[in-house]
Amino acid sequence: MVRRSSSVPHLNSSGASSADSAGNSGSRGRVRASRGNVKKSTATPPASTQRQSSGSTNNSVPRSRSLTNGMRRLSPQKGGSGSGGSRNTPYFLRSRENEIGSAETLEIVASKSTGSEEPSTPEDNINVVVRVRPLNEKEKRDRYGPTLQFPGNGQVIIEGNDVGQKRSHNRDSVRVFTYNVVFEPGATQDDILDYSGIKRIIEMGIEGFSCTAFCYGQTGSGKTHTLTGPPDLFMGKPNPKDPRHGLIFRSFVYLFQLIKNRKDVNYVLKASFMEIYNERVIDLLNPGSARKPLAVRWSKKSGGFFVENLFTVDCEELDDLLAVLEEGMRNRAVGSHAMNDHSSRSHTILTVHILSDQQTDGGVFLSKHGKINFVDLAGSELTKKTMSEGKTLEEANNINKSLMVLGYCIASLSDNKKRTGHIPYRDSQLTKLLADSLAGNGVTLMIACVSPAHYNHAETLNTLRYASRAKRIRTKPVIMMDPREALILSLKRDIHGLQMENDHLKAALNLHHQAAVNAGQGETVDNLLELQLGGNSAPLPKVDLERLPELDGTELAELVKLYMAENESLRQENNHLFTVRETILRDQEIVCRENERLLKKLEDVNKVCVRSPLIPARPAISPTTGKETPGTEIWTNPELVGSAQSNAIQSEDATLPLGQRMSENTDRRTDTAQKRIDQQRIARNILLMANAFRRPNGEPGQVPGHLKQEGQTNPAANLMPEPIIAHIFTIGLAETAVLDIMAANLQQQRVINEQLRREVGLPRIQVSEACSLMMKYMMENETEDCLLSGFTSPKVNPFREKSSCSIL
Numbered sequence: 001m002v003r004r005s006s007s008v009p010h011l012n013s014s015g016a017s018s019a020d021s022a023g024n025s026g027s028r029g030r031v032r033a034s035r036g037n038v039k040k041s042t043a044t045p046p047a048s049t050q051r052q053s054s055g056s057t058n059n060s061v062p063r064s065r066s067l068t069n070g071m072r073r074l075s076p077q078k079g080g081s082g083s084g085g086s087r088n089t090p091y092f093l094r095s096r097e098n099e100i101g102s103a104e105t106l107e108i109v110a111s112k113s114t115g116s117e118e119p120s121t122p123e124d125n126i127n128v129v130v131r132v133r134p135l136n137e138k139e140k141r142d143r144y145g146p147t148l149q150f151p152g153n154g155q156v157i158i159e160g161n162d163v164g165q166k167r168s169h170n171r172d173s174v175r176v177f178t179y180n181v182v183f184e185p186g187a188t189q190d191d192i193l194d195y196s197g198i199k200r201i202i203e204m205g206i207e208g209f210s211c212t213a214f215c216y217g218q219t220g221s222g223k224t225h226t227l228t229g230p231p232d233l234f235m236g237k238p239n240p241k242d243p244r245h246g247l248i249f250r251s252f253v254y255l256f257q258l259i260k261n262r263k264d265v266n267y268v269l270k271a272s273f274m275e276i277y278n279e280r281v282i283d284l285l286n287p288g289s290a291r292k293p294l295a296v297r298w299s300k301k302s303g304g305f306f307v308e309n310l311f312t313v314d315c316e317e318l319d320d321l322l323a324v325l326e327e328g329m330r331n332r333a334v335g336s337h338a339m340n341d342h343s344s345r346s347h348t349i350l351t352v353h354i355l356s357d358q359q360t361d362g363g364v365f366l367s368k369h370g371k372i373n374f375v376d377l378a379g380s381e382l383t384k385k386t387m388s389e390g391k392t393l394e395e396a397n398n399i400n401k402s403l404m405v406l407g408y409c410i411a412s413l414s415d416n417k418k419r420t421g422h423i424p425y426r427d428s429q430l431t432k433l434l435a436d437s438l439a440g441n442g443v444t445l446m447i448a449c450v451s452p453a454h455y456n457h458a459e460t461l462n463t464l465r466y467a468s469r470a471k472r473i474r475t476k477p478v479i480m481m482d483p484r485e486a487l488i489l490s491l492k493r494d495i496h497g498l499q500m501e502n503d504h505l506k507a508a509l510n511l512h513h514q515a516a517v518n519a520g521q522g523e524t525v526d527n528l529l530e531l532q533l534g535g536n537s538a539p540l541p542k543v544d545l546e547r548l549p550e551l552d553g554t555e556l557a558e559l560v561k562l563y564m565a566e567n568e569s570l571r572q573e574n575n576h577l578f579t580v581r582e583t584i585l586r587d588q589e590i591v592c593r594e595n596e597r598l599l600k601k602l603e604d605v606n607k608v609c610v611r612s613p614l615i616p617a618r619p620a621i622s623p624t625t626g627k628e629t630p631g632t633e634i635w636t637n638p639e640l641v642g643s644a645q646s647n648a649i650q651s652e653d654a655t656l657p658l659g660q661r662m663s664e665n666t667d668r669r670t671d672t673a674q675k676r677i678d679q680q681r682i683a684r685n686i687l688l689m690a691n692a693f694r695r696p697n698g699e700p701g702q703v704p705g706h707l708k709q710e711g712q713t714n715p716a717a718n719l720m721p722e723p724i725i726a727h728i729f730t731i732g733l734a735e736t737a738v739l740d741i742m743a744a745n746l747q748q749q750r751v752i753n754e755q756l757r758r759e760v761g762l763p764r765i766q767v768s769e770a771c772s773l774m775m776k777y778m779m780e781n782e783t784e785d786c787l788l789s790g791f792t793s794p795k796v797n798p799f800r801e802k803s804s805c806s807i808l
């Protein structure tokens, strides 16, 4: 019994959410379809397009030996056993049980998807089956031999195309394709229902998935036959018991069987039927006399395309659905050409929306919105073969064009590299409306229909290739469900995501390491984090999605609250971690800047500086290796070695390399010894000078105020860092003595500088600049050393604090 629930949103546009279509439904009203009342005035078809008329050949195919005539079998088939026991005719050739993505896989997908905590299933390949129609009368008459063989296990072999020649069995020209199921020419309509995987698709539609079954193939390959049955079936009042009924009719029957068995759920079925004729979307349930096209629009809400103002019919009984099918079949565009008397001139899409509303014990309704699309594509055609002209030619061009776009989309989607790039869905109305089925959140079954005749070898090979590509496409089915359910699930997903983010941040901050260090003091990682972050450790109740419907409203609300609270606390924790990370990054940046500054300073010094004649060079740190290299007697700017060498070329000894122009002191003292001696000498000199300038009363001089301040004009103060001056004064040097020391030192450095510059060929720079840098260097490095060694009193030893020296 199908019941209608008022809580299910009304829907009247294909592919759009109920909200999207709400506005449209009002104007059109709800129409309950039943046999007869869906019938509407049909528009006059285009000149070359005719409605299906009675009196066409009965194409029903009895399963007889003649159907498999000429079809060679390479290996014994499972035959009867594969047909489910009851069908054990030896002429029924059907290959199935290929493990990849078969009907069984669909079941696995479904079992994973329903009742699990996640609303979506893992990605899965599109299910692809192949149906090979029997040779038709014309093909038999013209003695076109078969081009396909069926080795079983979902495989189909296509021979090489050597029409007119003696058919060779050249292995190179033979291609083998594998699909989920291959239906051989003897397969019945019932077999398609039982073994194509459509039953599982219907079940998934009921469970809330968006499902699509579409037939693809060249013209006359049996697409319409597979989906709806032979063309004469809908001429009069179709007999429901007719065995020639196609997949759609059989699916409807199966759908209603399932629905009737689910007494606990209210189902509302709605159906729409449209065709894409010459790139125009026509409503087959309400074509109007002008067959006015409907607009295809993008829905932001559902994230897909939908047809605006598409007529949607509520179907309470099986009869209603059948009426929709009949009405659409009568209204669709059909034409005739050399290869098919009843050729579909349009792509048709019949959609059944399944809205389910299940009441739980607590009175809460869980709503899902599944749908099943049945798509009968117009066949690709070689216009030379079909001898199309005029309107039929235009139709053929449009059909081929849209199929080509579909081919591009399939090719891109099946290519792992291209699938994340641009897919040209927008290039045709067909691909816009199939976008979701091909790459979205739906479950898709592709039935590739082919002709076995050698005459159609190229088209068959093409179809098999397409089908094979489509098999590589992966979709991620998602249940379309009620927002409340979706909210709980999305919160759970959020929490999971945040937890992962959290872990990542913890790892990034190396807190684990810290915790490990602290572990020795009895703290665990979690304790530490909880302490630091104030984490909320209250465990969340585990929710079994399957049991969600059993929860009552208050329990659900509680659950949502809990998840929201957890979510919030994780967010806060993350914010905190982000802040800590920011601080660390800032600190790191400061250190980097400080390093850069120091490096710059070092560079400045290097540019102008030569080693003090008083102090031997310090060991240098190699910027590349980071190792210490012993100091040289004369510092050479490495950047200028080349130019120094080129200068040397102009000098008298220009032919000699630099190394040979300088003699190395072989009798050198060790660096430390030399340094000690130099330091003592400097200290002695400074002390001597200091004593000479001591105030007459023997008291130490005072630090003049102006020397302590920044911006003073005293040149000595410019050259000497204030801490040094301050401490020189502290030990009793008079201001004049300092100035004299500095002046003497300066003069000395100038001379040395000039001399060394001549030697190493440094570019000339302003003397004042050179002196200034030189003095900075002296003060920072060597004077510091000499003072340290000369004045050992702790009072005058501030330079042990490195920072006081480095900040100039």
Ligand SMILES: Nc1ncnc2c1ncn2[C@@H]1O[C@H](COP(=O)(O)OP(=O)(O)OP(=O)(O)O)[C@@H](O)[C@H]1O
Residues within 6 Å of the ligand: 059, 060, 061, 132, 133, 134, 136, 185, 217, 218, 219, 220, 221, 222, 223, 224, 225, 226, 229, 230, 231, 340, 342, 343, 344, 345, 377, 378, 379, 380, 449
């Ligand atoms: N499996 C089959 N058994 C018997 N007859 C078949 C089978 N498949 C197709 N036919 C017959 O072949 C003819 C062409 O089939 P159909 O119209 O379904 O092809 P089509 O692929 O839909 O062509 P088009 O793309 O031009 O619409 C029809 O007369 C149909 O009844």
